[in-house]
Amino acid sequence: MEKLLVAQNISKNFGEFRALDDASIEVPKGSVFGLLGPNGAGKTTLLRIINQITMPDQGKVFLDGEPLQPHHIQNIGYLPEERGLYKSMKVGEQALYLAQLKGLSKTEAKAKLKYWFDRLEIGDWWDKKIQELSKGMAQKIQFVVTVLHDPKLLIFDEPFSGFDPINANLIKDEILKLRDDGATIIFSTHRMESVEEMCDHIALINKSKKILDGKLLDIKRAYQNNTFDVGLIATNPTEASSLLTDKFNVQPATFKSINDDLKYRIQVAPDASSNDLLHYLSSLGQITHFNEVIPSVNDIFIETINKNN
């Protein structure tokens, strides 16, 4: 697949502190790319390097095959985690100013702003000052300003913070729509359920090093390990439980059920299939629940980071 953004072997030091160590990422065109990692891992530094706010000590960044240059700023929309607006400036004036800084002409900016303000139903805020708006309202304006100049690459750092669930959903839909319209999205967040929902690629950064990346599905496949959650109404519960514990790697499971049955998370040998397990279970009693455990992004995150540490 064609790559929109390639960052090669990026290293960055702040004095003694190594913020990024030989990190590389490749963001395919038209994807939603999740950039994950614990606090202080180096995500923001990487995003700042992509935005040319900070210069890398080593390594190169390519946008659409070209080495990153100042004019590329117009092709990128960046919503930083630390964001805000001039408090005493009016909404419209401020949006126009920021849009013009991104290279739009005044008339272009006005037309596009009108489109977005109507779309998000915030048209009547135009003459209000930012300090009169709530945090969520200001965030909406920030979102508009970020996407206004139709950038090829959109970078969102914690885009949902400060939004109520309804508005968070609205923004999520807008982001996905932008993707459908051809934009590529880099998305950094600690909300794993959003990653699960939206991302098709992820990269995991820990302690300034990239430790995992790829298609989300591929990664999940790699982390899938023949584990099943089963519920069983056994004819003889004590015997069944000891038999299962002997034969398989068994842990208690925590899914919900209405019956008072045995609940286990069972890992079978790599060469065995789910049918083998089903077959064996049916000999012990009545199966009420059978579900393959697909590793969640959350699990993968925690497991990988812990292993790495």
Added chain:
Amino acid sequence: MNHLQLIIKREYLNKVRNKSFVIMTFLTPVIMVGVFSLVAYLASLNNSTSKEIAILDESGYFGDQFESTDNTTYVYLDNETLEVAKEQSEEKERYGLLYIPKVAKLDLLADQITFYSEDSPSLNVMSDIEDVIEEEVNVLSLRQAGIDAAMIQDMHINIKAHQETYQGQETSEMGSILKLAFGGLAGYLLFMFIIIYGNMIMRSVIEEKTSRIIEVIISSVKPIKLLLGKIIGTSLAGVTQFVMWTILMFVLMTVVPLIFGIDAAEMQTPQQQELMQAAGEGGIENGIAQFLIEANNLPLMNLVIMFLLFFIGGYLLYASLYAAIGAAVDSETDTQQFMMPILLPLILAVYVGIFTVMDNPHGTVSQIFSFIPFTSPVVMLMRIPFGVPVWQQILSVVILFATFIGTVWFAAKIYRVGILMYGKKASYKELLKWLKY
């Protein structure tokens, strides 16, 4: 419009539209003129109560020497004893009683005259009285010695030395005063401008940090452009405010006296009036003519060009430092530790300027300080009216602008790193580290 223009425009409009800025623009001249007028009014009030001074002249020398004025009335007492005169004066609440005893010889008067009053009399009153007595006694003693006082006065020769440079250019004391005034004004103006608008730039940088908009902005423009735009925009707003102040002050100064009927002459203290009179002895017209000649003699082109160069250079030098401080801290309260190193050279410049330049514009200290870039704008501006060799001026400007490039580089470094640092307490050590990022 390119980025720099956009930023300058925003910074300018943002400052100029700011409520407190507008209020200060209009209020400051009103307050200043108001204070002047009040002082003038109070001073005239203070002087307007007329004083009555009784004179008991037993010597008989001063029959009509004391002439009453608007403020002071002299009353001659005849044939009273000192005791009665004192009682009477106290009763009538007179300002004072001047007692001149009968003496055998004139020179005994020197320490025999007494002034009685309720409280200790004002210096002005005493010196007035003493002047009158002294003059009369001197004339009398001359006459007793058989010398005609009028003849002495006629033969008195007034010396007025002409001042001329080796190149044949005439100078005068008036010229020196004018030069001092010009240099002082220019230096002081720069000093005020730096403090007021440097602070404004610093606050504006801090505002961008605290409102967290900075990262949004610098993902669109280079920090150095933002820094320059900010400095230029704020300076333009400052120039606007200064121009407004000048115009408003001028208008108010003309209008207020007309409305309230305050005479400009009355605003002056008696000492000033005396000075004016002394200056006017040669004729007011003569004074004005001399003033014009002197003003004409000032190296005007040189002054204007150098004023602009030093003003811009000096202001930019300090403004970039203010911006760097703004970037290094999280809130205005944290700026204290960094303000001292900025204010110190500035204050030093003004004092060195006032004291050493006034004393000797081309002395070693003045010369040295007019080359150090942090003091040169103020000190050199004060020196230039007295004539500074061109090579010195050029060298000083070059040093100033070279240092300016250095401080902008320094400020931009601090700025680039500092604007993205939150919560980190900036120390000098920390700043040094930032320079290496």
